[in-house]
Amino acid sequence: MSEPFRTDVIVVGGGIMGAAAAFFLRRRGKSVALIERALIGQQASGTNFGNVRRQGRFLRQLPLANRSRDIWGRLNELIGEDAEFLASGHLRVTYDDEMTARIETYARDALPYGLDLQIIGGNRLRERFPFLGPEVRAGSYAPHDGHANPRLAAPAFGRAARREGASVFERTEIVAVERDAGTFRVEAADGRVFRAEQLMIAAGAWGNRLSEQFGEPVPLVTHGPQMAVTEPIPYALEPVLGVSTTKLEETVYFRQVKRGNIVIGGAARGPASADTQRASVKPENTLLQFTQITRVVPALARLNIIRVWSGVESYLPDDIPIMGPSAKVPGLYYAFGFCGHGFQLGPGVGDVMAELISTGQTTTPIEPFAIARFASAPA
Amino acid sequence: MAEPRVIIVGAGPAGVRAAETLVAAGLRPTVVDEGRRDGGQIYRRQPEGFARSSAELYGTEAARAEALHATFDDLRPKIDYRPGHLAWNVADGHLHVVHDGSAEALPFDALIVASGATDRLMPVKGWQHAGVYSLGAAQIALKSQGCAIGRRVVFLGTGPLMQLVAAQYRKAGAQVVALLDTSRLWNQIRALPKLVSRPDVLAKGVGLAASHLLAGTMVRRGVTPVEIFGDADGGVSGVSVRLASGRDLRLACDAVALGYHLRPETQLADLARCDFAFDAATRQFWPVIDEDGRSSVPGIYLAGDGVRTQGADGAEIAGKLAALAVLTDRGRSAPTEQISRLRQQRRAMERFRAGIAEAFPWPHHLAAGLADDTVVCRCEGITAGELRSVVHDKGADEMNRAKALSRVGMGRCQGRYCGHAAAEVVAAATQLSPAVVGRLRGQAPVKPLAIRTRRAAP
Numbered sequence: 001m002s003e004p005f006r007t008d009v010i011v012v013g014g015g016i017m018g019a020a021a022a023f024f025l026r027r028r029g030k031s032v033a034l035i036e037r038a039l040i041g042q043q044a045s046g047t048n049f050g051n052v053r054r055q056g057r058f059l060r061q062l063p064l065a066n067r068s069r070d071i072w073g074r075l076n077e078l079i080g081e082d083a084e085f086l087a088s089g090h091l092r093v094t095y096d097d098e099m100t101a102r103i104e105t106y107a108r109d110a111l112p113y114g115l116d117l118q119i120i121g122g123n124r125l126r127e128r129f130p131f132l133g134p135e136v137r138a139g140s141y142a143p144h145d146g147h148a149n150p151r152l153a154a155p156a157f158g159r160a161a162r163r164e165g166a167s168v169f170e171r172t173e174i175v176a177v178e179r180d181a182g183t184f185r186v187e188a189a190d191g192r193v194f195r196a197e198q199l200m201i202a203a204g205a206w207g208n209r210l211s212e213q214f215g216e217p218v219p220l221v222t223h224g225p226q227m228a229v230t231e232p233i234p235y236a237l238e239p240v241l242g243v244s245t246t247k248l249e250e251t252v253y254f255r256q257v258k259r260g261n262i263v264i265g266g267a268a269r270g271p272a273s274a275d276t277q278r279a280s281v282k283p284e285n286t287l288l289q290f291t292q293i294t295r296v297v298p299a300l301a302r303l304n305i306i307r308v309w310s311g312v313e314s315y316l317p318d319d320i321p322i323m324g325p326s327a328k329v330p331g332l333y334y335a336f337g338f339c340g341h342g343f344q345l346g347p348g349v350g351d352v353m354a355e356l357i358s359t360g361q362t363t364t365p366i367e368p369f370a371i372a373r374f375a376s377a378p379a
Numbered sequence: 380m381a382e383p384r385v386i387i388v389g390a391g392p393a394g395v396r397a398a399e400t401l402v403a404a405g406l407r408p409t410v411v412d413e414g415r416r417d418g419g420q421i422y423r424r425q426p427e428g429f430a431r432s433s434a435e436l437y438g439t440e441a442a443r444a445e446a447l448h449a450t451f452d453d454l455r456p457k458i459d460y461r462p463g464h465l466a467w468n469v470a471d472g473h474l475h476v477v478h479d480g481s482a483e484a485l486p487f488d489a490l491i492v493a494s495g496a497t498d499r500l501m502p503v504k505g506w507q508h509a510g511v512y513s514l515g516a517a518q519i520a521l522k523s524q525g526c527a528i529g530r531r532v533v534f535l536g537t538g539p540l541m542q543l544v545a546a547q548y549r550k551a552g553a554q555v556v557a558l559l560d561t562s563r564l565w566n567q568i569r570a571l572p573k574l575v576s577r578p579d580v581l582a583k584g585v586g587l588a589a590s591h592l593l594a595g596t597m598v599r600r601g602v603t604p605v606e607i608f609g610d611a612d613g614g615v616s617g618v619s620v621r622l623a624s625g626r627d628l629r630l631a632c633d634a635v636a637l638g639y640h641l642r643p644e645t646q647l648a649d650l651a652r653c654d655f656a657f658d659a660a661t662r663q664f665w666p667v668i669d670e671d672g673r674s675s676v677p678g679i680y681l682a683g684d685g686v687r688t689q690g691a692d693g694a695e696i697a698g699k700l701a702a703l704a705v706l707t708d709r710g711r712s713a714p715t716e717q718i719s720r721l722r723q724q725r726r727a728m729e730r731f732r733a734g735i736a737e738a739f740p741w742p743h744h745l746a747a748g749l750a751d752d753t754v755v756c757r758c759e760g761i762t763a764g765e766l767r768s769v770v771h772d773k774g775a776d777e778m779n780r781a782k783a784l785s786r787v788g789m790g791r792c793q794g795r796y797c798g799h800a801a802a803e804v805v806a807a808a809t810q811l812s813p814a815v816v817g818r819l820r821g822q823a824p825v826k827p828l829a830i831r832t833r834r835a836a837p
Binding site for chain 1: 780
C-alpha cells in the first residue's frame with residue numbers, strides 16, 4: 001500500500017462549508033486535504049436559492065451571519081473570482097397584521113446585532129416597490145442583504161483553496177473514517193489513505209453517517225429545495241423578495257439576476273434521498289409556486305419558467321445547524337445540516353471553522369450549534 | 380381486470396399506430412399531442428381552411444399520410460384525444476399536461492412516449508442571425524403555412540431531410556441557391572450494404588439527389604462550413620464554406636436551412652428516469668429500449684423517432700410494437716405472430732437507420748475547429764471560447780458541470796438544440812470521448828411553462 005497522504009487537517013465534503021474552510025485554513029497556514037465524493041458544490045451548495053439574507057434568522061445566528069456578510073462583500077478580492085454577489089436589498093413582505101407585528105418585533109430585536117431593518121407599510125411600500133400585489137400589507141427591508149450565484153460560489157472557493165495550496169480531491173469516495181494512534185485516518189474507495197491530526201466533517205446530508213461513526217448521531221432528515229427559473233427579462237426587480245408567514249405554502253421567495261432571469265423557490269419541500277443522491281421537484285409544487293409568487297408580484301404571471309431543479313439538503317428538528325467541535329473526540333469538528341439556510345453562512349462558517357481548528361476558539365459565538373445538544377437523542 | 384390507463388404522447392405515425400393497436404384490443408387510450416392537429420411533423424396536417432392537396436404536401440408519401448390521417452379520424456370517437464396539450468413533466472405515475480394555461484395530472488398505468496425528433500445542429504459562426512432556420516423548421520413553415528424561409532435559400536448540413544426539404548423548396552418556387560453537404564459521396568457508397576435493406580426508400584433518396592442535379596442546383600459534398608454572414612438589421616446575407624478541394628466558396632442568400640439529420644426528443648424519458656446509453660456510431664445518448672420499445676422503467680414505453688431515428692415507416696411499426704408490449708405486460712393476449720413479424724420489419728428499419736447515420740455522419744470533428752467567438756448556445760449567447768474556458772480554467776470536464784459554470788444549455792431550449800454540439804466542444808477540449816463527457820440532464824418543464832398556469836378545476 002502506498003504512503004498515506006498527510007496534512008494538518010482533512011476536510012470531508014466539498015460543499016461551500018468545506019471549500020471555504022479549506023481556503024481559510026490555508027490562509028492560516030494549515031495544510032489541508034479537501035475530499036469530495038463528486039464535484040465541489042454539487043449538492044445543496046450548488047442547488048439552493050442563492051439568498052444572502054440575514055433578516056429573519058434565529059437571532060443568535062446573526063453574529064455568524066454578519067461575519068459571513070462581511071466576507072461576501074469582499075469576496076472578489078479575497079478569492080479572485082466573481083460569484084455574482086449583489087447587495088440588492090432583501091424585502092420580506094406580510095399579508096396580515098399578525099405577521100406585520102412579528103416583523104416589527106424582529107426588527108427591534110435584530111437591531112442590537114447590527115441589522116438595520118426598515119419596516120415599510122401602506123402607500124410608502126407601494127411607492128417604493130410598485131410591483132407588489134394588493135394582498136401585501138407591509139414589508140421588512142434589509143438594505144445590505146442580497147443574493148449570489150450558488151452554481152459559482154462553492155466551486156470558486158474550491159479553486160481559491162487550491163490556489164492557496166490546499167490539496168483538493170474530487171471524485172473521491174470515502175469508505176472508512178477512524179481515529180487511531182491519535183490521528184485521523186480516512187480511506188478512499190480506491191485505497192488511498194489520508195491522515196491528519198484534525199478532521200472536519202462538512203458532508204451536508206451525509207454528515208450524520210460520519211458523526212455516527214464517532215458516537216455522535218444526530219436526527220438528520222433530507223429534503224429537496226423546489227427551485228424554478230424564468231426566461232430572462234430586463235432587470236427590474238431589485239430586492240430579493242420573500243414572504244413572512246407561518247403557512248408553508250405561502251413561503252415563497254424569488255430574485256432577479258442581473259442578466260434577467262428570475263429564480264424562484266419555496267412553498268414546499270420535495271423528496272430528497274441521501275442514498276441515491278437525488279432530489280426532485282414535484283410538479284404540483286411548481287404549480288403551487290405559480291399561485292403564490294403572483295400574489296406577491298402579479299406581473300410575474302406574464303412570464304414562463306424554463307427549468308426546475310432540486311438538490312439534497314439536510315435538516316435538523318430544531319432548524320439549526322451542527323457546527324463546532326465534537327463533544328467526544330478531540331481534533332474532530334463538524335459543520336453540516338444547515339437546514340436550507342446555509343448558503344449565506346458558507347463563507348463565515350469556513351472562516352470561523354478555520355479559526356476554531358487553528359486556534360481552538362472562535363471570536364464569533366457558535367455555542368447554539370453544538371452537536372452535544374443531540375447527545376441524549378436516541379441513536 | 381380493470382382496464383389499464385394508457386397515455387400516448389404524440390399523434391404522429393408512432394402515436395397513431397399505437398392508439399390504433401390499443402383501440403383494436405378494446406382499450407380507450409388518451410392521446411396527448413402538442414400539435415393542434417394530428418399527423419406529427421412528417422405528416423403534419425395543414426390548419427383548417429387550408430386546401431393544398433396531399434400530393435402537394437407530402438409528395439411521394441401522400442398515400443401513407445392519407446392512410447394515417449384516415450386511421451386517426453376513425454379513432455377520434457374511441458380515444459381521449461387532447462390536442463394542443465403540452466406534456467411538461469412526468470412523475471409518480473402521472474403525466475403532467477398543460478393546455479391554454481390549465482394544468483392537469485393524468486394518471487397512467489402505461490405511458491407510450493412517441494415525442495418525435497428535432498434537428499441535430501452543429502454551430503457555425505453566424506448561425507444566430509435572423510434567417511437561419513433548422514431544416515425541420517424550414518419544412519414546417521412550408522407544410523403548415525405554405526411559407527418559405529426566404530427567397531434565396533442555402534441548405535447547409537447533411538442528411539436525408541436536407542435533400543427532401545431542398546426539393547420541396549424548389550418545387551414551391553423558392554430559389555435553392557445550393558446544397559452544401561458535409562458528408563461525402565463515399566460515406567453514402569460505404570453505407571449501401573445497409574441502405575439496401577429498404578430498396579424502395581433508397582431509390583427515392585437517389586431520385587431526390589438526382590433531381591437536384593437535373594434541376595441544375597449547385598450541390599457540393601465534403602464541405603466545411605465557415606461562416607453565415609449577416610447583421611442584426613438585415614439578417615442573413617450569405618454563407619461561406621471550404622470545399623473539399625480546399626477552395627473557399629462564398630454564396631449570397633437571404634436564408635439558411637441548417638441541420639445534420641435528427642435527434643430524438645428524449646426529455647420525457649429522462650424525466651421518467653429511464654436509463655440512457657451512449658451510441659458510439661452517432662455519438663449521442665439514447666434511452667435504452669428492448670426490441671418492442673420497453674424502457675428501463677416499468678410502464679414507460681418509447682416509440683418512433685423520439686427514441687430511434689428510423690423514420691415515419693419505422694415509427695408506425697414501433698408504435699404498434701410498443702402498444703402490443705403494453706398489452707402483453709398488462710396480461711392481455713397479444714398476437715405473437717404479428718409481434719414477431721413487426722420485430723422482423725423493425726430490424727430492417729434499424730439496419731437502414733444505421734446506414735443513414737453512416738451515409739450522413741454527424742460532423743463532430745467540426746466542434747474542435749469552431750472559432751472561439753462562435754456562438755454555441757444561442758439562447759444564452761455562450762460562445763465556444765467561453766465554453767472552452769470553463770474546461771481549461773475551471774476544470775469542467777463533464778457536461779452538467781460545464782453547463783453550471785458557463786450557462787451553456789441553460790436557456791429557453793434547455794440545450795435541446797445546442798447540447799450535442801456543446802458536448803463535442805467539451806469533448807474536443809478535454810480530449811475525452813463524449814461518452815465520458817456525458818449529457819445534459821433533462822429537467823422539467825419539457826418546454827417553457829407559463830406562470831399563469833393553474834390547476835384545472837377537478
